[in-house]
Amino acid sequence: MDAERDWTNATRAPGHMLGHVLRPEQFLARARYDRAAPDPRLARWIDRYWSVHWDLAPGESHQVTTLDEPAVHLTVEAGDVRREGTQGAGTWITGPVTRGSFRITQRGRGGVVGVRFRLGGTTAFVDADLSALRDRTIPATDWFPDPPRPAALAGASATEAAGLLDRWLLAQEPREVPGLTDLEHLLDLLADPAVTGTGLLEERSGLSTRSLQRTFRRFVGVGPKRMLLRARVMDAVAALDGGDPRPVADLAQDLGWFDQSHFLRDFRAITGASPGHYLRRDAR
Incomplete structure (x- = not known):
């Protein structure tokens, strides 16, 4: 991985992280972060793939706090990860965060591979009321009958997962929506x-x-x-x-x-x- 992709143990955050991850240098000191671009055929609707992996000492935990435009994320989560509204590992859809920041607690060993939809990009895949999804997390199966599972992406970085995610999203037959x-x-x-x-x-x-x-x-x-x-x-x-x-x-x-x-x-x-x-x- 090049320096743009792999910010493991970095002391300075990449520019795209500023304003989105609070105290990014603390986050990067405790986790391996990667991002990858989607297939060009998906770039109209998908901003990027991203991944975070951590391996903390026994009894150690770290809370990651993020801000975002009201974007929607699909996340494939494994290991010891805790956040409000979920039971931990699984595949989830997180809606627009509007009430403040989004917090997730990392413990032990775990990882997340995510798909960040562009604002408005979800409309190419599903006809969903995004206002009803504000500040909520739902199982990905509420939107997709067969979403990626944690076992399929175990330990994978965003770069390594990109091919699988490209194929899966293209198979959903995204469509252009007027407006x-x-x-x-x-x-x-x-x-x-x-x-x-x-x-x-x-x-x-x-x-x-x-x-x-x-x-x-x-x-x-x-x-x-x-x-x-x-x-x-x-x-x-x-x-x-x-x-x-x-x-x-x-x-x-x-x-x-x-x-x-x-x-x-x-x-x-x-x-x-x-x-x-x-x-x-x-x-x-």
Whole structure:
């Protein structure tokens, strides 16, 4: 594996992890992480495959906390892994996280191989109400009759699992759904940190509030206001993890918060910590 793929025992997180994994250097010190691109025929709907494996000392545990756009993940999990809403090992669908962060506790030895769908990408495979899946995890068999099983991917990295996952997803016969291109345009607008409110999103997209709400709820399961809030908090986390030299007050203002108390409230609600506490790298 090259340096871009294998961040085992790395001291510096890859750029795509900033804003998505809290305290990524602590995570990478305890786990082997890998990612792989899907078959080009799937790239329209699948962002990437990813894997995490760990082998902790007896009695040791580590809680991994992640933020994300309201993406959907399929995960094939083995070993001693615990999170709310599941019984551990198995194959799961995790819906859009909207209430804060997503936490998973690693103990002993285990591993996860995941499929990260692009926002809106699940519509190519299933006709599901994503708003009903917010902040929930369900068995993958609720969506797919024969999902990959832990035994089929035991110990595999994302690179090693990619071929099997490609074949399985292509066998689901993904289809193009009208309206997905409109969502992709809106997501490009959201990627600009200067877009700090729904009014500006409406102005740049040329869409009404109702049209924005309809598009996001259909393809993502989350409204535009919540999408914007999470996007800007993730920008703040990425800046802090990337060593941004701006004072927190200036960072907050640049990302659209004109009241620092509101920024602190929103940051804490999503990450579980204040910016000052988060910057203490020994905090757990």
